[in-house]
Structures are given as C-alpha cells and as structure tokens.
Amino acid sequence: MAKAPDHNGAVNRRGLLTGALRAACGAGLVALLIAMPAHRRAVAVALRPPGALPEADFLSACVRCGLCVRDCPYNTLTLSDLGDGPSLGTPFFNARNVPCEMCEDIPCAAACPTDALDKGLKDIKDARMGIAVLVDHENCLNFQGLRCDVCYRVCPLSDAAITLEVQHNVRTGKHAMFIPTVHTDKCTGCGKCEKACVLEEAAIKVLPHALAVGELGQHYRWGWKEKDKAGEALIEDNLQLPIRGMENGLPSSELKGFKP
Amino acid sequence: MTRPGANHAAQMGWFAAHKWLLARRFVQLAFLAVFLTGPLVHVWIAKGTLASSLTLGVLPLTDPMIALQSVLARHALSLTALTGAAIVLAVYIVVGGRAYCAWVCPINMVTDFAAWARARLGIKETITLDRRLRYWLLAGVLAASAATGTIAWEFVNPVTIVHRGLVTGSILGGSALLVTLALLLFDFGIAARGWCGHLCPVGAFYGLLGAKSLVRVAAVRRDACNNCMECFAVCPERQVIAPALRGADKGVGPVILSGDCTNCGRCMDVCSKQVFRFGTRFTPAATQVLKGE
Ligand code: SF4
Ligand code: SF4
Ligand code: SF4
Ligand code: SF4
Numbered sequence: 001m002a003k004a005p006d007h008n009g010a011v012n013r014r015g016l017l018t019g020a021l022r023a024a025c026g027a028g029l030v031a032l033l034i035a036m037p038a039h040r041r042a043v044a045v046a047l048r049p050p051g052a053l054p055e056a057d058f059l060s061a062c063v064r065c066g067l068c069v070r071d072c073p074y075n076t077l078t079l080s081d082l083g084d085g086p087s088l089g090t091p092f093f094n095a096r097n098v099p100c101e102m103c104e105d106i107p108c109a110a111a112c113p114t115d116a117l118d119k120g121l122k123d124i125k126d127a128r129m130g131i132a133v134l135v136d137h138e139n140c141l142n143f144q145g146l147r148c149d150v151c152y153r154v155c156p157l158s159d160a161a162i163t164l165e166v167q168h169n170v171r172t173g174k175h176a177m178f179i180p181t182v183h184t185d186k187c188t189g190c191g192k193c194e195k196a197c198v199l200e201e202a203a204i205k206v207l208p209h210a211l212a213v214g215e216l217g218q219h220y221r222w223g224w225k226e227k228d229k230a231g232e233a234l235i236e237d238n239l240q241l242p243i244r245g246m247e248n249g250l251p252s253s254e255l256k257g258f259k260p
Numbered sequence: 261m262t263r264p265g266a267n268h269a270a271q272m273g274w275f276a277a278h279k280w281l282l283a284r285r286f287v288q289l290a291f292l293a294v295f296l297t298g299p300l301v302h303v304w305i306a307k308g309t310l311a312s313s314l315t316l317g318v319l320p321l322t323d324p325m326i327a328l329q330s331v332l333a334r335h336a337l338s339l340t341a342l343t344g345a346a347i348v349l350a351v352y353i354v355v356g357g358r359a360y361c362a363w364v365c366p367i368n369m370v371t372d373f374a375a376w377a378r379a380r381l382g383i384k385e386t387i388t389l390d391r392r393l394r395y396w397l398l399a400g401v402l403a404a405s406a407a408t409g410t411i412a413w414e415f416v417n418p419v420t421i422v423h424r425g426l427v428t429g430s431i432l433g434g435s436a437l438l439v440t441l442a443l444l445l446f447d448f449g450i451a452a453r454g455w456c457g458h459l460c461p462v463g464a465f466y467g468l469l470g471a472k473s474l475v476r477v478a479a480v481r482r483d484a485c486n487n488c489m490e491c492f493a494v495c496p497e498r499q500v501i502a503p504a505l506r507g508a509d510k511g512v513g514p515v516i517l518s519g520d521c522t523n524c525g526r527c528m529d530v531c532s533k534q535v536f537r538f539g540t541r542f543t544p545a546a547t548q549v550l551k552g553e
C-alpha cells in the first residue's frame with residue numbers, strides 16, 4: 001500500500017520524483033528476479049558427490065555449506081549457481097569437466113556435517129553417483145569396429161564396471177567389434193570414462209540412475225534364472241500343444257504337458 | 261533536525277559518535293575474512309558458510325534455523341550439525357538473538373547502505389509493510405519444510421546465497437550479485453528497512469531468540485533524554501525504543517526487551533546525552549539506582 005505523498009492540492013515535484021524512483025526500483029527488482037530463472041540453460045548432466053542420499057532426501061539434509069567442495073582434493077565438486085541445473089548452492093560435478101577420482105578415504109563424505117553424504121559409505125567402490133551409458137552408438141569408435149577402448153582402459157574398475165563384449169562386425173563381414181558394456185552392479189558413476197572419451201562430445205556419459213536404469217515389472221521373472229534357482233525347470237521343457245484340427249483324432253491323454 | 265549523531269560528534273568527536281558502527285563493520289568484515297583466508301592464502305580458519313562451518317578443524321557451527329528446517333523435513337541430522345546448532349543457539353541466547361543481524365550477517369551492510377542512501381537523499385516515500393510479516397513468513401517457511409521434506413528457505417535465502425557467493429567468489433557473476441542488487445533496490449526505492457525490518461524470516465528466527473536473550477540495550481539514563489529523536493532516526497527497528505525510553509511513567513524498565521532490537525548500538529552512537537548503554541535484561545535505570553542510594 002502506498003502512502004499518499006503529502007502535497008497541497010497540486011502534485012508536487014517530490015511526489016512525482018519518488019513515484020518514479022519506486023517504479024524504477026520496482027522494475028529493476030522484477031528484472032533481477034526474472035534474470036535468475038532466465039539463466040537456466042541446457043547443461044551437461046550434474047552428478048552428486050559419492051554417498052549422496054537419494055535426491056529427495058538429499059534436499060532435506062544438505063545445508064549447502066560447501067564443506068565437501070572444500071575438502072575434495074581434485075576440485076571435482078562445485079556448488080551450483082545460476083544455470084548449473086541442480087538446486088542453487090548444492091554440490092555437484094560434471095564428469096566431462098572433472099570426474100571423481102574415487103579417493104579411498106572419501107574426504108567429501110567425511111567433511112559433510114549433516115550426513116547428506118552418507119558416512120556409512122566405507123568403500124568408494126560402493127558409491128553410486130550415476131551409471132555410465134554408451135549413449136551414442138553411431139559415433140563410438142569401438143562400435144564402428146575400431147579399437148579405441150579408452151573408456152574401458154581408464155575405468156578404475158575396468159573389467160568389472162566396464163567390459164568389452166565381442167560381437168560380429170556385420171559391416172566388414174569378417175572382423176569383431178569390441179563393445180564397451182557397463183555393468184550397473186559395479187559402475188560407481190565416477191565419470192572417468194566420460195572424461196576420457198576421445199570424441200568431441202563424449203559417446204559414453206554418466207547419467208543419474210533414474211535416467212539410466214530400467215526396472216523390471218514386479219511380477220516379471222526371467223525363466224532361465226528361476227530355473228537355475230530351483231535347479232530344474234518349473235514347467236516341462238517341451239510343451240506339445242494340440243495341433244489345430246487334430247484334437248479329436250488324438251486321445252487327450254497323449255497331450256503331454258498341456259495344462260489348460 | 262540536524263544529521264543524527266551530529267551533536268554527539270560535536271561534543272565527543274566523530275570517532276566516539278561512530279564507535280559501535282565501526283566496531284560492527286570490523287566484526288562483519290572479520291567474519292568474512294576468516295572464511296576467505298583459506299581460499300585466498302591457504303590459511304584455513306573457518307571452512308564452509310554461515311549455513312554450516314568448521315573452524316580450525318574442530319569447532320562445528322550450524323545455523324539453528326536451517327537445522328530446524330532439516331529436522332522438520334524429517335532428516336535424521338548428524339550429531340555434528342546438532343552440536344553446531346546448539347553452540348550457535350547458546351551464543352545468541354547470551355549476546356542477543358539479532359546480534360547475528362547487526363554483527364555477522366553480510367546482508368546488513370547492503371540494507372544499512374540502502375537506509376543510509378535514503379537518509380542522505382531525503383527519500384521518505386515508502387510502501388508500508390507490517391513488521392510482523394517476517395514472523396508469518398518464518399511460520400510459512402517452517403511449514404513448507406515440513407510439508408515438502410526439504411530445507412525450504414535455502415532455495416531462496418538471500419543470507420546464505422550472498423555469503424556463499426562471497427566466500428566462493430561466485431558473487432562476481434552469479435546469483436549472489438543479483439540477490440544483492442535486488443535487496444538494495446527493494447530497501448532503497450520501495451520499502452524503507454524493508455527486508456531486514458519486515459520480511460527476513462532468518463532475522464525473525466533470531467528475533468524470537470532475542471526476546472529471551474541476556475545482553476540488551478538499556479536506556480539507563482532515560483531521565484536525561486531531551487527528545488532530539490536522533491535514536492529513532494537511526495534505529496533499524498525504531499518501534500523497540502519507545503517502551504524503554506518513555507516507559508518510566510508506566511513503570512516499565514529501561515531495558516529494550518523486544519527481540520527485534522539487533523543490538524547494533526547505533527542509538528548509543530548518536531545520543532548526545534549518553535542515555536543508552538549495553539546491559540543485561542536485568543539492568544535497572546541509573547536514576548532508580550541513584551534514588552535507591
Ligand atoms: S571421492 Fe574424492 S575425487 Fe571424488 S568427489 Fe569425493 S573427494 Fe572428490
Ligand atoms: S558438505 Fe554436506 S551439507 Fe555441505 S554442501 Fe556438501 S553435501 Fe551439502
Ligand atoms: S563411470 Fe565409467 S570409469 Fe567410472 S566406474 Fe563407471 S564405467 Fe568405470
Ligand atoms: S534480518 Fe535477515 S538479512 Fe537482515 S541482517 Fe538479519 S538475518 Fe541478515
């Protein structure tokens with residue numbers, strides 16, 4: 001609510017001036033507030049430090065103090081600012097800039113005063129900052145049948161988190177292709193592979209779990225795994241279904257394995 | 261009215277009339293300096309920000325209002341953070357809740373500057389806000405934390421945004437700069453003492469503490485007051501003065517008990533009659549002491 005400028009009938013100059021001042025300051029204020037969201041730009045995927053709680057819990061815990069950032073010896077982490085993507089002031093890293101070096105003593109998590117980074121994480125190999133995904137099959141050199149292998153070779157958990165799977169090279173017809181393949185149960189999401197990818201734009205990228213990993217329907221079972229578990233097939237192997245039109249010609253006792 | 265403090269300065273010198281102001285600026289800058297020595301010259305005194313910090317590798321401090329929001333968001337806060345919050349609470353219960361505002365918060369320099377510029381330019385125009393708005397905002401922030409399971413105020417808190425910008429250097433081009441300018445424009449051109457005096461829920465939180473805290477400003481020599489009104493002119497929370505200064509007839513003590521008082525000491529600086537001094541919430545009026553003798 002505006003206080004009426006005290007003037008005697010005629011609008012005095014002071015009133016006009018201060019009115020203009022308020023309008024100018026108001027417009028400036030709005031412009032500044034709009035400048036904040038307007039800074040948002042498309043960015044590389046931001047990853048949380050090792051041990052970070054799941055995002056919803058993280059935002060109830062992280063006070064945005066930056067102690068993790070200060071104690072990272074490789075300057076991997078930064079506190080988010082305008083346009084970085086993650087909630088303002090929270091710690092993140094961009095693997096293509098500086099990946100996580102997977103320090104054995106996990107100094108970032110040790111520094112966190114709020115347990116937003118879980119101190120229960122004792123072995124950095126158990127960190128799940130994200131999952132590497134070979135997103136671009138069209139440009140990955142190994143996918144063309146070449147032997148780049150760089151992502152595979154820089155991986156701190158090479159041969160576990162990332163393996164080379166041999167496939168037939170259909171293009172040449174006589175060579176093999178060594179496909180870099182990431183295993184979600186081992187990959188920490190450190191981003192060394194993304195950092196090292198020799199392409200202009202990395203073909204392998206670390207993505208947050210939600211973007212990278214699918215989830216099987218609760219009721220789905222892999223038949224062959226169930227078979228391994230039970231030690232035998234749960235249904236008989238060779239189902240013999242009745243042949244259409246022959247139903248009457250055969251005694252039903254011979255319909256082996258058919259359970260209507 | 262001459263400029264507030266002019267009489268006092270004429271009597272006792274400029275320095276005496278700005279003693280507490282200078283002390284405050286020194287302490288505010290010192291609080292910044294301890295966070296900056298690490299990144300600038302690799303001598304780590306305080307690490308972190310005002311939200312949570314570690315001093316000399318041993319002393320954890322956490323903003324109690326942020327800790328409270330985290331607890332309301334149902335995060336099981338670590339012992340370190342709880343200890344840090346308890347230490348901060350204990351300190352401000354002694355030195356005065358909003359001493360945080362006057363002596364530590366980096367925003368104070370911004371909003372004080374806006375108020376100073378308004379006074380110099382003689383700008384009276386302001387929109388009128390209710391000073392209780394900040395307490396409602398505080399309640400809203402706490403409710404939002406509980407409802408959304410996040411530390412809600414930290415998405416927008418100018419105090420920590422600016423402090424973070426200052427200690428990480430990101431103020432040179434990031435959100436902290438925009439927030440600083442926005443507060444400056446708001447307090448300068450739109451609402452006098454608008455942010456700290458009416459809206460900031462962080463100040464409100466510390467104000468609630470201040471209502472119970474030990475160190476308070478007391479108008480001990482209120483009998484000597486000559487109604488020059490200079491203290492009212494400089495006080496960022498002018499509503500807190502009258503009850504103590506003018507309360508003798510009503511049997512009200514001389515201590516400024518309102519939690520809104522920031523213990524900034526500007527009233528002491530400008531008063532040429534030395535009416536005010538720091539005391540405790542139990543300080544009696546000097547006249548009463550004299551009468552008793
Ligand atoms: S594990 Fe080491 S390199 Fe990785 S973020 Fe933490 S401190 Fe930095
Ligand atoms: S140390 Fe913990 S609370 Fe501080 S910014 Fe890092 S994750 Fe957040
Ligand atoms: S992110 Fe890449 S380098 Fe790091 S563990 Fe996973 S596959 Fe290996
Ligand atoms: S009212 Fe808020 S912004 Fe102002 S000095 Fe106090 S905490 Fe800082």
